[in-house]
Amino acid sequence: MRVFVKCLTAAVLGLVLASLLGAQPAQARELRQGGKLLLTGGVSTVEGAAGGGLATWALIAGNETDAGIGGSAHATLVALPDFDLKSIGGAIGFHNRIELSYAHQRFDTRQAGAALGLGRNFTFGQDVFGAKLRVIGDAVYDQDRILPQIAIGVQYHRAEKAPVIAAVGGRHAQGTDFLVSATKVVLARSLVLDATLRFTKANQFGLLGFGGDKSNAYHAAFEGSAGLLVSPRLLLGAEIRTKPDNLGFAREQKAVDAFAAWQFQRHLAVTAAYVDLGSIATVKRQRGAFLSLQASF
Amino acid sequence: MLLLALALALQTTPPGEDAVDPYLQSNANAGATPFTGTAMLAAFHGRAGIDRIADDLVTRIVADPRIADIFKGQDEVRLRRLLKEQFCYILNGGCAYSGRTMREGHRNLGLQTADVGALIEDLQAAMRTERVAFHAQNRFLAKLAPMKRAVVER
Numbered sequence: 001m002r003v004f005v006k007c008l009t010a011a012v013l014g015l016v017l018a019s020l021l022g023a024q025p026a027q028a029r030e031l032r033q034g035g036k037l038l039l040t041g042g043v044s045t046v047e048g049a050a051g052g053g054l055a056t057w058a059l060i061a062g063n064e065t066d067a068g069i070g071g072s073a074h075a076t077l078v079a080l081p082d083f084d085l086k087s088i089g090g091a092i093g094f095h096n097r098i099e100l101s102y103a104h105q106r107f108d109t110r111q112a113g114a115a116l117g118l119g120r121n122f123t124f125g126q127d128v129f130g131a132k133l134r135v136i137g138d139a140v141y142d143q144d145r146i147l148p149q150i151a152i153g154v155q156y157h158r159a160e161k162a163p164v165i166a167a168v169g170g171r172h173a174q175g176t177d178f179l180v181s182a183t184k185v186v187l188a189r190s191l192v193l194d195a196t197l198r199f200t201k202a203n204q205f206g207l208l209g210f211g212g213d214k215s216n217a218y219h220a221a222f223e224g225s226a227g228l229l230v231s232p233r234l235l236l237g238a239e240i241r242t243k244p245d246n247l248g249f250a251r252e253q254k255a256v257d258a259f260a261a262w263q264f265q266r267h268l269a270v271t272a273a274y275v276d277l278g279s280i281a282t283v284k285r286q287r288g289a290f291l292s293l294q295a296s297f
Numbered sequence: 298m299l300l301l302a303l304a305l306a307l308q309t310t311p312p313g314e315d316a317v318d319p320y321l322q323s324n325a326n327a328g329a330t331p332f333t334g335t336a337m338l339a340a341f342h343g344r345a346g347i348d349r350i351a352d353d354l355v356t357r358i359v360a361d362p363r364i365a366d367i368f369k370g371q372d373e374v375r376l377r378r379l380l381k382e383q384f385c386y387i388l389n390g391g392c393a394y395s396g397r398t399m400r401e402g403h404r405n406l407g408l409q410t411a412d413v414g415a416l417i418e419d420l421q422a423a424m425r426t427e428r429v430a431f432h433a434q435n436r437f438l439a440k441l442a443p444m445k446r447a448v449v450e451r
Binding site: 029032034035036037038065066067068096140141142143144145187188189190229230231232 | 409410411412413414415417418421431432435436438439440442443445446451
Protein backbone atom coordinates (compact mmCIF):
# COMPACT_ATOMS: atom_id res chain seq x y z
CA MET A 1 0.00 0.00 0.00
CA ARG A 2 2.76 2.39 0.95
CA VAL A 3 4.57 1.67 -2.32
CA PHE A 4 1.32 2.25 -4.21
CA VAL A 5 0.79 5.62 -2.51
CA LYS A 6 4.33 6.66 -3.36
CA CYS A 7 3.86 5.57 -6.97
CA LEU A 8 0.57 7.50 -7.26
CA THR A 9 2.12 10.59 -5.68
CA ALA A 10 5.07 10.33 -8.05
CA ALA A 11 2.70 9.89 -11.01
CA VAL A 12 0.65 13.00 -10.14
CA LEU A 13 3.73 15.09 -9.41
CA GLY A 14 5.34 13.74 -12.60
CA LEU A 15 2.32 14.88 -14.62
CA VAL A 16 2.42 18.29 -12.93
CA LEU A 17 6.14 18.61 -13.65
CA ALA A 18 5.76 17.42 -17.25
CA SER A 19 3.02 20.02 -17.78
CA LEU A 20 5.21 22.68 -16.25
CA LEU A 21 8.06 21.78 -18.58
CA GLY A 22 5.69 21.29 -21.49
CA ALA A 23 4.56 24.88 -20.98
CA GLN A 24 8.09 26.08 -21.58
CA PRO A 25 7.87 26.71 -25.36
CA ALA A 26 4.74 28.74 -24.75
CA GLN A 27 6.65 30.75 -22.18
CA ALA A 28 8.91 32.03 -24.92
CA ARG A 29 6.17 34.62 -25.41
CA GLU A 30 5.76 37.39 -22.92
CA LEU A 31 3.95 36.52 -19.68
CA ARG A 32 0.72 38.40 -19.17
CA GLN A 33 -0.64 39.40 -15.79
CA GLY A 34 -4.27 38.79 -14.90
CA GLY A 35 -7.11 38.23 -17.33
CA LYS A 36 -9.16 35.69 -15.43
CA LEU A 37 -12.77 36.68 -14.85
CA LEU A 38 -13.79 37.61 -11.31
CA LEU A 39 -14.27 34.67 -8.93
CA THR A 40 -13.20 32.12 -11.58
CA GLY A 41 -9.99 31.39 -9.72
CA GLY A 42 -12.13 30.17 -6.85
CA VAL A 43 -11.40 31.16 -3.28
CA SER A 44 -8.90 29.55 -0.91
CA THR A 45 -9.78 26.41 0.97
CA VAL A 46 -8.45 25.83 4.49
CA GLU A 47 -5.88 23.57 2.80
CA GLY A 48 -4.60 26.31 0.51
CA ALA A 49 -5.93 24.95 -2.77
CA ALA A 50 -8.43 26.89 -4.86
CA GLY A 51 -12.02 25.91 -4.22
CA GLY A 52 -14.83 26.86 -1.92
CA GLY A 53 -14.00 27.11 1.77
CA LEU A 54 -14.02 23.38 2.53
CA ALA A 55 -14.14 21.73 -0.89
CA THR A 56 -11.26 21.72 -3.32
CA TRP A 57 -12.34 22.61 -6.87
CA ALA A 58 -10.87 21.99 -10.32
CA LEU A 59 -10.28 25.73 -10.75
CA ILE A 60 -6.67 26.92 -10.68
CA ALA A 61 -5.69 29.63 -8.17
CA GLY A 62 -4.68 33.10 -9.23
CA ASN A 63 -5.88 35.68 -11.74
CA GLU A 64 -3.72 34.41 -14.57
CA THR A 65 -4.85 32.94 -17.89
CA ASP A 66 -3.02 30.41 -20.04
CA ALA A 67 -0.55 33.21 -20.80
CA GLY A 68 0.60 34.00 -17.29
CA ILE A 69 1.46 33.16 -13.71
CA GLY A 70 -0.76 34.18 -10.83
CA GLY A 71 -1.34 33.35 -7.23
CA SER A 72 -3.25 33.87 -4.05
CA ALA A 73 -2.69 34.16 -0.33
CA HIS A 74 -5.24 33.60 2.40
CA ALA A 75 -5.82 33.99 6.10
CA THR A 76 -8.76 32.04 7.48
CA LEU A 77 -10.38 31.76 10.88
CA VAL A 78 -12.95 29.14 11.79
CA ALA A 79 -14.42 30.10 15.14
CA LEU A 80 -16.28 27.20 16.80
CA PRO A 81 -17.93 26.93 20.23
CA ASP A 82 -15.03 24.98 21.74
CA PHE A 83 -12.21 25.25 19.20
CA ASP A 84 -10.55 27.67 16.80
CA LEU A 85 -9.00 26.73 13.49
CA LYS A 86 -6.66 29.17 11.81
CA SER A 87 -5.14 28.69 8.38
CA ILE A 88 -2.68 30.81 6.46
CA GLY A 89 -1.15 29.96 3.15
CA GLY A 90 -0.95 30.59 -0.52
CA ALA A 91 -1.05 29.13 -3.98
CA ILE A 92 0.64 29.78 -7.29
CA GLY A 93 -1.12 29.17 -10.58
CA PHE A 94 0.89 28.50 -13.72
CA HIS A 95 -0.86 29.19 -17.04
CA ASN A 96 -4.24 28.32 -15.53
CA ARG A 97 -3.00 24.73 -15.76
CA ILE A 98 -1.01 23.92 -12.64
CA GLU A 99 -1.47 24.96 -9.05
CA LEU A 100 1.03 24.56 -6.23
CA SER A 101 -0.33 25.37 -2.79
CA TYR A 102 0.66 25.49 0.84
CA ALA A 103 -1.22 26.05 4.07
CA HIS A 104 -0.32 26.00 7.71
CA GLN A 105 -3.15 25.22 10.10
CA ARG A 106 -3.39 25.79 13.87
CA PHE A 107 -6.18 24.11 15.77
CA ASP A 108 -6.54 25.58 19.24
CA THR A 109 -8.41 23.38 21.76
CA ARG A 110 -8.87 26.31 24.18
CA GLN A 111 -10.60 25.17 27.39
CA ALA A 112 -11.63 21.86 25.81
CA GLY A 113 -7.93 20.97 25.78
CA ALA A 114 -7.96 20.77 29.55
CA ALA A 115 -11.09 18.60 29.56
CA LEU A 116 -9.46 16.28 27.01
CA GLY A 117 -6.41 15.97 29.24
CA LEU A 118 -4.18 17.80 26.78
CA GLY A 119 -3.93 21.03 28.68
CA ARG A 120 -5.65 24.32 28.13
CA ASN A 121 -4.97 25.90 24.72
CA PHE A 122 -3.26 22.76 23.51
CA THR A 123 -2.81 23.37 19.81
CA PHE A 124 -2.60 20.86 17.00
CA GLY A 125 -0.97 21.98 13.78
CA GLN A 126 -0.26 20.77 10.31
CA ASP A 127 1.32 21.78 7.02
CA VAL A 128 -0.41 20.95 3.76
CA PHE A 129 1.49 20.93 0.47
CA GLY A 130 -0.68 20.60 -2.62
CA ALA A 131 -0.26 20.16 -6.34
CA LYS A 132 -3.12 20.28 -8.83
CA LEU A 133 -3.24 19.76 -12.58
CA ARG A 134 -6.11 20.85 -14.79
CA VAL A 135 -6.50 17.87 -17.10
CA ILE A 136 -9.34 18.84 -19.42
CA GLY A 137 -12.18 21.27 -19.88
CA ASP A 138 -12.74 24.93 -19.18
CA ALA A 139 -15.28 25.59 -16.43
CA VAL A 140 -15.99 29.10 -17.68
CA TYR A 141 -15.72 29.28 -21.47
CA ASP A 142 -16.95 25.84 -22.53
CA GLN A 143 -20.60 26.85 -22.11
CA ASP A 144 -21.63 24.79 -25.15
CA ARG A 145 -20.28 21.58 -23.65
CA ILE A 146 -21.43 19.44 -20.75
CA LEU A 147 -17.82 18.48 -20.00
CA PRO A 148 -16.73 20.19 -16.76
CA GLN A 149 -13.25 21.37 -15.92
CA ILE A 150 -11.50 18.33 -14.45
CA ALA A 151 -8.39 18.42 -12.31
CA ILE A 152 -6.36 15.84 -10.42
CA GLY A 153 -4.43 16.70 -7.32
CA VAL A 154 -2.34 15.47 -4.49
CA GLN A 155 -2.07 16.94 -0.99
CA TYR A 156 0.68 15.92 1.39
CA HIS A 157 -0.20 16.63 5.03
CA ARG A 158 2.36 16.73 7.81
CA ALA A 159 0.80 16.95 11.26
CA GLU A 160 2.51 18.06 14.44
CA LYS A 161 2.05 16.41 17.84
CA ALA A 162 2.74 12.86 16.63
CA PRO A 163 2.76 11.46 20.20
CA VAL A 164 -0.74 12.77 20.91
CA ILE A 165 -1.97 11.50 17.53
CA ALA A 166 -0.60 8.04 18.41
CA ALA A 167 -2.16 8.22 21.90
CA VAL A 168 -5.67 8.81 20.47
CA GLY A 169 -5.29 5.92 18.05
CA GLY A 170 -3.99 7.70 14.96
CA ARG A 171 -1.67 5.55 12.88
CA HIS A 172 0.41 8.18 11.10
CA ALA A 173 1.28 11.83 11.55
CA GLN A 174 1.71 12.23 7.81
CA GLY A 175 -0.63 11.43 5.00
CA THR A 176 -1.21 11.95 1.32
CA ASP A 177 -4.63 12.70 -0.16
CA PHE A 178 -5.47 12.16 -3.83
CA LEU A 179 -8.19 14.25 -5.45
CA VAL A 180 -10.24 14.29 -8.61
CA SER A 181 -12.37 17.41 -9.05
CA ALA A 182 -14.97 18.43 -11.60
CA THR A 183 -16.11 22.05 -11.64
CA LYS A 184 -18.55 23.75 -13.97
CA VAL A 185 -19.97 27.24 -14.21
CA VAL A 186 -23.45 26.84 -15.69
CA LEU A 187 -23.68 30.42 -16.87
CA ALA A 188 -27.16 30.09 -18.37
CA ARG A 189 -28.37 29.28 -14.84
CA SER A 190 -25.84 31.49 -13.00
CA LEU A 191 -24.66 28.37 -11.16
CA VAL A 192 -21.25 27.18 -10.01
CA LEU A 193 -21.12 23.43 -9.34
CA ASP A 194 -18.37 21.18 -8.08
CA ALA A 195 -17.99 17.52 -7.20
CA THR A 196 -14.72 16.20 -5.83
CA LEU A 197 -13.56 12.78 -4.77
CA ARG A 198 -10.81 12.72 -2.18
CA PHE A 199 -9.02 9.49 -1.36
CA THR A 200 -7.82 10.02 2.17
CA LYS A 201 -7.05 8.52 5.56
CA ALA A 202 -7.19 11.89 7.32
CA ASN A 203 -8.71 12.33 10.78
CA GLN A 204 -10.22 15.81 11.12
CA PHE A 205 -8.52 17.08 7.95
CA GLY A 206 -5.25 15.48 9.13
CA LEU A 207 -4.97 17.49 12.35
CA LEU A 208 -5.52 14.23 14.27
CA GLY A 209 -3.29 12.26 11.93
CA PHE A 210 -4.04 9.62 9.35
CA GLY A 211 -5.63 6.21 9.73
CA GLY A 212 -6.68 4.91 13.11
CA ASP A 213 -7.57 2.05 15.35
CA LYS A 214 -10.92 1.61 13.54
CA SER A 215 -9.61 1.81 10.01
CA ASN A 216 -6.29 2.40 8.33
CA ALA A 217 -7.52 2.13 4.75
CA TYR A 218 -7.94 4.85 2.15
CA HIS A 219 -11.52 6.12 2.02
CA ALA A 220 -13.24 7.83 -0.89
CA ALA A 221 -14.61 11.03 0.61
CA PHE A 222 -16.95 13.35 -1.29
CA GLU A 223 -16.78 17.12 -1.50
CA GLY A 224 -19.60 18.96 -3.20
CA SER A 225 -20.39 22.62 -3.70
CA ALA A 226 -23.24 24.48 -5.33
CA GLY A 227 -23.35 28.23 -5.65
CA LEU A 228 -25.49 30.89 -7.26
CA LEU A 229 -23.89 33.94 -8.85
CA VAL A 230 -25.95 36.94 -7.79
CA SER A 231 -23.54 39.46 -9.26
CA PRO A 232 -20.18 39.23 -11.04
CA ARG A 233 -18.57 39.68 -7.63
CA LEU A 234 -20.80 37.66 -5.31
CA LEU A 235 -21.33 33.91 -5.09
CA LEU A 236 -23.76 32.41 -2.53
CA GLY A 237 -23.63 28.70 -1.93
CA ALA A 238 -23.37 25.64 0.22
CA GLU A 239 -20.89 22.82 0.62
CA ILE A 240 -20.63 19.34 2.02
CA ARG A 241 -17.50 17.38 2.79
CA THR A 242 -17.56 13.81 4.02
CA LYS A 243 -14.65 12.46 6.06
CA PRO A 244 -13.44 9.04 7.18
CA ASP A 245 -14.26 7.92 10.72
CA ASN A 246 -11.07 6.13 11.75
CA LEU A 247 -10.66 6.83 15.45
CA GLY A 248 -12.39 4.75 18.09
CA PHE A 249 -12.34 7.41 20.80
CA ALA A 250 -14.43 9.96 18.94
CA ARG A 251 -16.92 9.84 16.11
CA GLU A 252 -16.08 11.98 13.11
CA GLN A 253 -18.90 13.50 11.06
CA LYS A 254 -19.30 15.28 7.75
CA ALA A 255 -18.72 19.01 7.46
CA VAL A 256 -21.22 21.36 5.84
CA ASP A 257 -21.31 25.09 5.27
CA ALA A 258 -23.31 27.89 3.72
CA PHE A 259 -21.07 30.59 2.29
CA ALA A 260 -20.89 33.98 0.63
CA ALA A 261 -17.77 34.67 -1.43
CA TRP A 262 -17.42 38.31 -2.36
CA GLN A 263 -14.62 39.55 -4.62
CA PHE A 264 -15.00 43.16 -3.62
CA GLN A 265 -11.89 44.23 -5.46
CA ARG A 266 -9.90 42.72 -8.36
CA HIS A 267 -7.20 41.49 -6.00
CA LEU A 268 -9.19 40.96 -2.80
CA ALA A 269 -11.98 38.63 -1.77
CA VAL A 270 -13.66 37.74 1.47
CA THR A 271 -15.53 34.52 2.23
CA ALA A 272 -17.93 34.35 5.15
CA ALA A 273 -19.69 31.13 6.03
CA TYR A 274 -21.74 29.37 8.61
CA VAL A 275 -19.99 26.05 9.13
CA ASP A 276 -20.99 22.86 10.90
CA LEU A 277 -18.07 20.53 11.52
CA GLY A 278 -20.14 18.14 13.64
CA SER A 279 -18.47 16.42 16.55
CA ILE A 280 -14.73 16.96 17.01
CA ALA A 281 -12.74 14.81 19.45
CA THR A 282 -15.90 13.94 21.45
CA VAL A 283 -16.99 17.58 21.70
CA LYS A 284 -20.33 17.79 19.93
CA ARG A 285 -22.04 20.38 17.77
CA GLN A 286 -19.09 22.39 16.53
CA ARG A 287 -21.00 24.97 14.53
CA GLY A 288 -19.65 28.42 14.00
CA ALA A 289 -18.29 31.08 11.72
CA PHE A 290 -15.83 30.75 8.88
CA LEU A 291 -14.13 33.95 7.80
CA SER A 292 -11.44 34.11 5.14
CA LEU A 293 -9.62 36.97 3.48
CA GLN A 294 -7.81 36.36 0.22
CA ALA A 295 -5.50 38.39 -1.93
CA SER A 296 -4.80 37.34 -5.49
CA PHE A 297 -2.78 38.50 -8.47
CA MET B 298 -21.89 28.59 -59.03
CA LEU B 299 -22.66 31.55 -61.25
CA LEU B 300 -25.30 32.60 -58.77
CA LEU B 301 -22.76 32.44 -55.95
CA ALA B 302 -20.24 34.53 -57.88
CA LEU B 303 -22.98 37.03 -58.64
CA ALA B 304 -24.01 37.21 -54.98
CA LEU B 305 -20.43 37.81 -53.89
CA ALA B 306 -19.91 40.45 -56.57
CA LEU B 307 -23.07 42.26 -55.51
CA GLN B 308 -21.93 42.78 -51.92
CA THR B 309 -21.72 46.48 -51.44
CA THR B 310 -19.87 48.40 -48.79
CA PRO B 311 -22.21 50.21 -46.39
CA PRO B 312 -21.57 53.94 -46.05
CA GLY B 313 -18.74 54.91 -43.74
CA GLU B 314 -17.16 51.46 -43.83
CA ASP B 315 -14.00 50.21 -45.47
CA ALA B 316 -14.35 47.70 -48.30
CA VAL B 317 -13.71 44.07 -47.36
CA ASP B 318 -12.90 41.07 -49.52
CA PRO B 319 -16.07 39.21 -50.48
CA TYR B 320 -17.11 36.24 -48.37
CA LEU B 321 -20.10 33.95 -47.97
CA GLN B 322 -22.71 35.53 -45.76
CA SER B 323 -24.69 33.34 -43.40
CA ASN B 324 -26.36 33.65 -40.03
CA ALA B 325 -24.27 30.61 -39.07
CA ASN B 326 -21.28 32.99 -39.08
CA ALA B 327 -22.69 34.59 -35.91
CA GLY B 328 -21.16 31.73 -33.94
CA ALA B 329 -24.21 30.90 -31.81
CA THR B 330 -27.75 29.70 -32.26
CA PRO B 331 -30.41 32.30 -31.40
CA PHE B 332 -32.67 32.13 -28.37
CA THR B 333 -36.26 31.16 -29.00
CA GLY B 334 -39.16 33.28 -27.81
CA THR B 335 -39.09 36.95 -26.89
CA ALA B 336 -38.04 36.89 -23.21
CA MET B 337 -34.36 37.57 -23.90
CA LEU B 338 -35.14 40.34 -26.39
CA ALA B 339 -37.40 41.94 -23.79
CA ALA B 340 -34.70 41.56 -21.10
CA PHE B 341 -32.36 43.53 -23.37
CA HIS B 342 -35.02 46.19 -23.98
CA GLY B 343 -35.59 45.29 -27.62
CA ARG B 344 -33.62 46.38 -30.65
CA ALA B 345 -33.08 49.83 -29.16
CA GLY B 346 -31.56 48.36 -26.00
CA ILE B 347 -29.30 46.06 -28.02
CA ASP B 348 -28.09 49.01 -30.11
CA ARG B 349 -27.34 51.03 -26.96
CA ILE B 350 -25.41 48.12 -25.43
CA ALA B 351 -23.37 47.49 -28.60
CA ASP B 352 -22.56 51.19 -28.97
CA ASP B 353 -21.61 51.46 -25.29
CA LEU B 354 -19.49 48.31 -25.60
CA VAL B 355 -17.51 49.67 -28.55
CA THR B 356 -17.01 52.98 -26.75
CA ARG B 357 -15.67 51.05 -23.75
CA ILE B 358 -13.37 48.63 -25.59
CA VAL B 359 -11.64 51.26 -27.71
CA ALA B 360 -10.86 53.14 -24.47
CA ASP B 361 -9.96 50.07 -22.36
CA PRO B 362 -6.17 50.22 -21.88
CA ARG B 363 -6.04 46.40 -21.74
CA ILE B 364 -7.36 45.94 -25.27
CA ALA B 365 -7.56 49.37 -26.96
CA ASP B 366 -4.50 48.66 -29.12
CA ILE B 367 -6.31 45.79 -30.84
CA PHE B 368 -8.85 48.20 -32.31
CA LYS B 369 -6.36 50.76 -33.64
CA GLY B 370 -6.71 50.81 -37.41
CA GLN B 371 -9.84 48.63 -37.32
CA ASP B 372 -13.10 49.68 -38.96
CA GLU B 373 -15.10 50.91 -35.97
CA VAL B 374 -18.21 51.73 -38.03
CA ARG B 375 -18.35 48.17 -39.34
CA LEU B 376 -17.65 46.76 -35.88
CA ARG B 377 -20.59 48.65 -34.37
CA ARG B 378 -22.94 47.50 -37.14
CA LEU B 379 -21.88 43.85 -36.95
CA LEU B 380 -22.05 43.69 -33.15
CA LYS B 381 -25.59 45.08 -33.27
CA GLU B 382 -26.52 42.52 -35.93
CA GLN B 383 -24.90 39.65 -34.07
CA PHE B 384 -26.42 40.51 -30.67
CA CYS B 385 -29.83 41.10 -32.29
CA TYR B 386 -29.63 37.81 -34.19
CA ILE B 387 -28.65 35.78 -31.09
CA LEU B 388 -31.26 37.50 -28.91
CA ASN B 389 -33.90 36.59 -31.52
CA GLY B 390 -34.53 40.21 -32.42
CA GLY B 391 -35.22 39.39 -36.07
CA CYS B 392 -31.90 40.54 -37.55
CA ALA B 393 -29.65 38.77 -40.03
CA TYR B 394 -25.91 38.65 -39.38
CA SER B 395 -23.82 39.76 -42.31
CA GLY B 396 -20.32 39.44 -40.87
CA ARG B 397 -17.65 36.83 -41.31
CA THR B 398 -17.26 33.81 -39.03
CA MET B 399 -15.80 34.45 -35.57
CA ARG B 400 -12.57 32.74 -36.63
CA GLU B 401 -12.24 34.73 -39.89
CA GLY B 402 -13.32 38.01 -38.31
CA HIS B 403 -10.60 37.78 -35.65
CA ARG B 404 -7.86 36.27 -37.79
CA ASN B 405 -4.38 37.71 -37.21
CA LEU B 406 -5.50 39.93 -34.34
CA GLY B 407 -3.33 37.78 -32.06
CA LEU B 408 -6.01 37.67 -29.38
CA GLN B 409 -5.32 36.07 -26.00
CA THR B 410 -7.69 34.73 -23.36
CA ALA B 411 -7.12 37.86 -21.27
CA ASP B 412 -8.37 40.01 -24.18
CA VAL B 413 -11.61 38.03 -24.25
CA GLY B 414 -11.89 38.45 -20.48
CA ALA B 415 -11.49 42.21 -20.79
CA LEU B 416 -14.14 42.38 -23.51
CA ILE B 417 -16.55 40.33 -21.40
CA GLU B 418 -16.08 42.71 -18.48
CA ASP B 419 -16.73 45.69 -20.76
CA LEU B 420 -19.84 43.98 -22.10
CA GLN B 421 -21.00 43.27 -18.53
CA ALA B 422 -20.55 46.98 -17.76
CA ALA B 423 -22.54 47.94 -20.87
CA MET B 424 -25.36 45.53 -19.98
CA ARG B 425 -25.35 46.82 -16.40
CA THR B 426 -25.64 50.39 -17.68
CA GLU B 427 -28.64 49.28 -19.76
CA ARG B 428 -30.00 47.67 -16.56
CA VAL B 429 -30.26 44.20 -18.04
CA ALA B 430 -31.04 41.71 -15.26
CA PHE B 431 -27.90 39.85 -14.14
CA HIS B 432 -29.43 36.44 -14.84
CA ALA B 433 -30.28 37.48 -18.43
CA GLN B 434 -26.74 38.86 -18.86
CA ASN B 435 -25.36 35.43 -17.95
CA ARG B 436 -27.71 33.61 -20.33
CA PHE B 437 -26.43 35.82 -23.13
CA LEU B 438 -22.78 35.42 -22.09
CA ALA B 439 -23.27 31.64 -22.12
CA LYS B 440 -23.97 31.95 -25.86
CA LEU B 441 -20.88 34.09 -26.46
CA ALA B 442 -18.37 32.30 -24.20
CA PRO B 443 -17.61 29.34 -26.52
CA MET B 444 -16.56 31.82 -29.25
CA LYS B 445 -13.38 32.28 -27.24
CA ARG B 446 -12.06 29.04 -28.72
CA ALA B 447 -12.47 30.46 -32.25
CA VAL B 448 -11.00 33.91 -31.64
CA VAL B 449 -8.01 33.20 -29.39
CA GLU B 450 -4.88 32.54 -31.42
CA ARG B 451 -2.07 32.56 -28.89
